[in-house]
Amino acid sequence: MNKARPMLYTLSTCVHCKATKRFFKSQGIIYDFIDVDKLEGREKEDVRSEMIRLSGTVRFPTIVIGDTVIVGFYEDKIRAALGL
């Protein structure tokens, strides 16, 4: 399993993003996240472009675990990528 911390691209307003963060916490997994809606100007554009590079979309949550990119809160896919 990849040792890098999982990265979550989220919206502060999104119910599915909240559920994803809750899931990571419940599993005791430390993760990084960006609430993209809280960013402004250039920074927001850069993160949007990064997301499009990763998955072709700007959907939330986008979850990066090692080389795996998961778009949407699919618990089974996240478990598999985390080796849970």
Added chain:
Amino acid sequence: MRTVEGMFEEMKKIAEEEGYQFNPVQEDLDDILQGLWDNMHRYGYGSCPCRIASGVIADDMDIICPCNYRDADLVEYGCCLCTLYVDDDWIAGKKTHDPIPERRPQEYFEKGYPGIMEQKGAGDKDMAEVYRCTVCGYLCAREEPPDLCPICRAKKERFEKFGMK
């Protein structure tokens, strides 16, 4: 300033009149409504809490709640993208609670919702389908007629295609 509860009261009234129902899981419903309320206050319009807003109302016109994609998603998946609106099958667990696909085209996220002159039916472009409620005469231009007529509450079967050409 209007409260989340005040906002929801108004939404409930319309939903009841039009035959829509909300997510019955209180915790999720509260989160969704809070997200919608946050968007309403920071952008000045209630864009979908699960989609990234541009902050420009014209570009986000299709994702202001209820979004343009709600009815089609309710028919196909039993819920809208953020799961604010759900149907009986979804509540009963007959439909998956996994995330549903995004119906909004990716280019709208990049360029915004098309202006009126770029839409179907504008200028010499192909006309959108128009449906007429045979009970009250209500007309709507969209892919499918609504499940219930928003004016007289007649059912979908009472709509017919209406020639505009």
